Amino acid sequence: MDAELARKDAVRRWFEELRDRLCAAFEELEDRYAGAELAHLPPGRFERRSWKRPGGGGGVMALMRGRVFEKVGVNVSTVHGTLPPGFAREIPGAAEDPSFWASGLSLVAHPRNPYAPPAHLNTRHIRTRKSWFGGAADLNPIYPDPADTERFHRRLKEACDAFDPAWYPRFKRWCDEYFYLPHRKEPRGVGGIFYDDLEGDFDRLFAFTRAVGEAFLEVYPTLVARHMDRPFGEEERRFQLERRGRYVEFNLLFDRGTRFGIMTGGHPDAVLMSLPPLVAWP
Amino acid sequence: MDAELARKDAVRRWFEELRDRLCAAFEELEDRYAGAELAHLPPGRFERRSWKRPGGGGGVMALMRGRVFEKVGVNVSTVHGTLPPGFAREIPGAAEDPSFWASGLSLVAHPRNPYAPPAHLNTRHIRTRKSWFGGAADLNPIYPDPADTERFHRRLKEACDAFDPAWYPRFKRWCDEYFYLPHRKEPRGVGGIFYDDLEGDFDRLFAFTRAVGEAFLEVYPTLVARHMDRPFGEEERRFQLERRGRYVEFNLLFDRGTRFGIMTGGHPDAVLMSLPPLVAWP
Numbered sequence: 001m002d003a004e005l006a007r008k009d010a011v012r013r014w015f016e017e018l019r020d021r022l023c024a025a026f027e028e029l030e031d032r033y034a035g036a037e038l039a040h041l042p043p044g045r046f047e048r049r050s051w052k053r054p055g056g057g058g059g060v061m062a063l064m065r066g067r068v069f070e071k072v073g074v075n076v077s078t079v080h081g082t083l084p085p086g087f088a089r090e091i092p093g094a095a096e097d098p099s100f101w102a103s104g105l106s107l108v109a110h111p112r113n114p115y116a117p118p119a120h121l122n123t124r125h126i127r128t129r130k131s132w133f134g135g136a137a138d139l140n141p142i143y144p145d146p147a148d149t150e151r152f153h154r155r156l157k158e159a160c161d162a163f164d165p166a167w168y169p170r171f172k173r174w175c176d177e178y179f180y181l182p183h184r185k186e187p188r189g190v191g192g193i194f195y196d197d198l199e200g201d202f203d204r205l206f207a208f209t210r211a212v213g214e215a216f217l218e219v220y221p222t223l224v225a226r227h228m229d230r231p232f233g234e235e236e237r238r239f240q241l242e243r244r245g246r247y248v249e250f251n252l253l254f255d256r257g258t259r260f261g262i263m264t265g266g267h268p269d270a271v272l273m274s275l276p277p278l279v280a281w282p
Numbered sequence: 283m284d285a286e287l288a289r290k291d292a293v294r295r296w297f298e299e300l301r302d303r304l305c306a307a308f309e310e311l312e313d314r315y316a317g318a319e320l321a322h323l324p325p326g327r328f329e330r331r332s333w334k335r336p337g338g339g340g341g342v343m344a345l346m347r348g349r350v351f352e353k354v355g356v357n358v359s360t361v362h363g364t365l366p367p368g369f370a371r372e373i374p375g376a377a378e379d380p381s382f383w384a385s386g387l388s389l390v391a392h393p394r395n396p397y398a399p400p401a402h403l404n405t406r407h408i409r410t411r412k413s414w415f416g417g418a419a420d421l422n423p424i425y426p427d428p429a430d431t432e433r434f435h436r437r438l439k440e441a442c443d444a445f446d447p448a449w450y451p452r453f454k455r456w457c458d459e460y461f462y463l464p465h466r467k468e469p470r471g472v473g474g475i476f477y478d479d480l481e482g483d484f485d486r487l488f489a490f491t492r493a494v495g496e497a498f499l500e501v502y503p504t505l506v507a508r509h510m511d512r513p514f515g516e517e518e519r520r521f522q523l524e525r526r527g528r529y530v531e532f533n534l535l536f537d538r539g540t541r542f543g544i545m546t547g548g549h550p551d552a553v554l555m556s557l558p559p560l561v562a563w564p
Contacts, residue, residue: 071563183544183553241560248561249554252534253544262465262535271465272531275563278523279530281353282559 004127007202008101011125014206015076015105018213022074022107023062025221030066035229038112041067046074051267055081061270068228070112071277075270078103083128092197093130102126105213108274109220114240115227117141117148118189118247120274121216122257123209133205134196137216138175139223140189140247142240148223149190156193159215163208171195181250188250241280248279286409289484290383293407296488297358297387300495304356304389305344307503312348317511320394323349328356333549337363343552350510352394353559357552360385365410374479375412384408387495390556391502396522397509399423399430400471400529402556403498404539405491415487416478419498420457421505422471422529424522430505431472438475441497445490453477463532470532523562530561 023046030043044066052058059077066072080101083091088098104124111118123135139152153172160168171193179188193212198205251258251274261271305328312325326348334340341359348354362383365373370380386406393400405417421434435454442450453475461470475494480487533540533556543553 065564183550245557248530249534252531253541259535268465272563275527277563279561279563280559281554281557281561 007206008103008127011206011209012076012078012103014210014213015078015103015123018105018210018217019060019062019074019076022217023064025217026064026066026069026072026109029068029221029224029228030064032225033068033228035113036231038067043067044069051270053077053079053081055079057081059270061273063273065277068111068113068116068224070110072109073107073273075106075273076104077106077270091126091128092132093128097129100126100128106274107216109224110244110276111224111228113228113230114142114232114236115145115230116224117145117227118244118276119216119220119223121213121220123212125206125209130199131202132196133198133209135209135212136175136178136192136194137212138179138189138192138194139220142243143236144190145227148226152190152192152219152223155215155219156212159208159211160193162211163204167195168193179250181246181254183253184246184249186246188246238280238282241278242282244276244279245281247274247276251275289488290385290409293488293491294358294360294385296492296495297360297385297405300387300492300499301342301344301356301358304499305346307499308346308348308351308354308391311350311503311506311510312346314507315350315510317395317513319514320349325349326351333552335359335361335363337361339363341552343555345555347559350393350395350398350506352392354391355389355555357388357555358386359388359552373408373410374414375410379411382408382410388556389498391506392526392558393506393510395510395512396424396514396518397427397512398506399427399509400526400558401498401502401505403495403502405494407488407491412481413484414478415480415491417491417494418457418460418474418476419494420461420471420474420476421502424525425518426472427509430508434472434474434501434505437497437501438494441490441493442475444493445486449477450475461532463528463536465535466528466531468528470528520562520564523560524564526558526561527563529556529558533557 027045044064046062046064048060048062050058050060057079059075062074064072083094083098083100088094094100107121109119118140121137125133137156157168172191175191175194178194181188258271309327326346328344328346330342330344332342339361341357344356346354365376365380365382370376376382389403391401400422403419407415419438439450454473457473457476458469460476463470540553
């Protein structure tokens with residue numbers, strides 16, 4: 001196998017391995033649930049559905065509707081082919097040669113308990129004549145808990161600091177700027193990191209991508225576990241459904257990935273898997 | 283009063299009168315409700331909230347959360363001032379002189395009973411160096427009923443035919459093209475009419491605007507009344523919440539009015555009043 005093939009293979013296999021470990025961690029929380037409100041529901045299990053991209057490659061959507069997680073999706077897709085001419089101009093390294101390869105993992109978790117924070121993770125590697133990594137990990141609590149926020153940021157900061165001490169402050173600011181609802185003058189959540197166009201030493205950047213995944217896998221399930229059994233009532237549920245509206249507004253009005261997927265004929269169920277299961281605009 | 287002031291005044295007063303008659307018709311349905319599922323709820327009444335536009339003018343949002351209508355909003359706004367330079371270029375007659383005046387009524391109704399069809403009405407008059415009328419009336423049933431669709435279209439066709447026999451086919455096609463979800467390859471509903479940039483004889487076009495409002499006022503409450511008392515269960519409710527997701531997707535991803543309102547700093551509660559009260563993405 002040549003070096004490039006070996007790299008693509010290693011990246012794809014990492015995303016699949018991370019997906020399996022995330023799904024296992026979430027299913028374990030489903031089993032451990034010990035609250036009252038949702039005890040009548042059975043512990044959830046992921047279901048997987050694979051899809052093919054007409055131009056090349058495809059992916060697997062893993063989706064669970066459980067008692068801890070009202071809806072959690074983990075998508076891994078590995079696609080390749082030729083970028084449409086108009087779009088190729090916007091993509092680094094694709095102006096002269098529009099062929100591309102991309103692999104990524106995308107996760108959105110919407111817990112049932114309004115005190116357990118929703119979260120989002122995306123990491124990806126893209127190869128044209130150039131090659132780079134990008135990603136985001138951010139926390140979107142209904143009721144922000146300072147201890148959760150601190151833990152989540154600290155763990156991401158550790159992952160960044162092991163590679164470059166300038167990264168965490170830069171990626172945190174980028175996250176705050178990106179996940180912002182201008183019409184509400186509100187941030188989408190309590191932040192995290194966002195980065196893109198990371199070019200350079202493949203081994204180092206791939207190691208960073210793995211470190212972000214490991215950090216998320218380590219910290220996020222502990223935040224859900226802290227709150228998932230807490231009692232809650234109709235008032236909290238109503239507020240949760242209303243706050244979820246902000247998530248929908250961001251993704252449909254502003255998120256570049258969602259809008260790109262929609263406008264370029266992506267599978268609507270895969271592109272919109274991030275949308276919360278139940279939402280209110282009161 | 284000069285002729286132009288008299289026209290503006292007549293248009294504004296018509297939208298306010300139509301609003302009052304629509305609200306009265308909807309409150310009457312709230313009183314007439316005789317079904318079982320929602321009899322524990324009191325008949326709804328509209329609440330009004332006025333808002334001022336920083337650049338000039340303002341509006342009144344009339345909103346009701348009742349037992350027949352889970353959420354119904356009727357907005358009348360009459361605004362004036364100066365269009366921002368970038369936007370003025372896109373508006374007929376505003377390139378040299380960006381001053382404008384606009385008045386309109388906008389209605390979105392989301393009934394509780396899944397068999398009672400949601401609907402949308404918007405009519406407006408805009409004056410720059412040019413002056414024109416625009417509007418839309420469309421029906422968005424969860425369970426399309428051929429008799430409803432036929433009645434709704436017939437009544438709108440009558441309103442159009444009294445002015446120009448070419449209008450109904452043209453405005454119907456325009457509606458089908460505009461209210462389409464390309465990512466789902468689905469129409470948003472069963473159509474109606476959509477028109478814009480209607481220029482010409484003020485008296486005639488204002489009469490047409492009134493005729494569209496009268497047609498909607500006459501036909502839509504009868505369609506709600508036909509279905510509002512029908513028994514329904516959890517299965518229909520679930521399907522209703524899912525179909526409402528299409529409405530959100532259209533308005534946030536594609537609707538020009540919504541996106542314009544959001545991007546130019548409109549009041550988010552007024553711009554997003556159209557969003558359904560409760561929505562599911564299963």
